[in-house]
Amino acid sequence: MKEIGARIRKRRLELSMTQDDLRNAAGLSKSFVSEVEAGETQASGLNYLKISQALKVGLQWLLTGDTHESTDAHRPTQINPVVARVADEHGWSYRKAKMISDAVDAVVARRSKGNVGPQPDDTWVVRLGDLFDEQDAK
Numbered sequence: 001m002k003e004i005g006a007r008i009r010k011r012r013l014e015l016s017m018t019q020d021d022l023r024n025a026a027g028l029s030k031s032f033v034s035e036v037e038a039g040e041t042q043a044s045g046l047n048y049l050k051i052s053q054a055l056k057v058g059l060q061w062l063l064t065g066d067t068h069e070s071t072d073a074h075r076p077t078q079i080n081p082v083v084a085r086v087a088d089e090h091g092w093s094y095r096k097a098k099m100i101s102d103a104v105d106a107v108v109a110r111r112s113k114g115n116v117g118p119q120p121d122d123t124w125v126v127r128l129g130d131l132f133d134e135q136d137a138k
Helices: 002-014 019-026 030-037 045-054 059-064 081-090 094-112 122-137
Strands: none
Touching: 002 019, 002 030, 002 059, 019 030, 019 045, 030 045, 045 059, 045 094, 045 122, 059 094, 081 094, 081 122, 094 122
């Protein structure tokens, strides 16, 4: 947790952002951002995704420090094929599908340790969609 918080702080300062700026950009409370940066609390996957997007870095870099997935403005956006199919079936917005795809990719990357990891099934992706809706409503 402390390593993730240190990466958040480092990137926030690189962007000349205050914690309040990050809070606004990610849609989180200032105290929560402060606690995550200090390593005092762990965020949900969705909140880490919001933070990574606000800081313009890849979710994998935020969670692991792996520079291979850091944000590259020239890298085309890719959505996991299972997420894309479920998103199409459920009429999800691009934003929702992209956030869920990023979360799925981060989980698969962490569990696979460089190998091709387990792929999500439809039920798991739909549940992530439900969690996204719950968090987005807050």
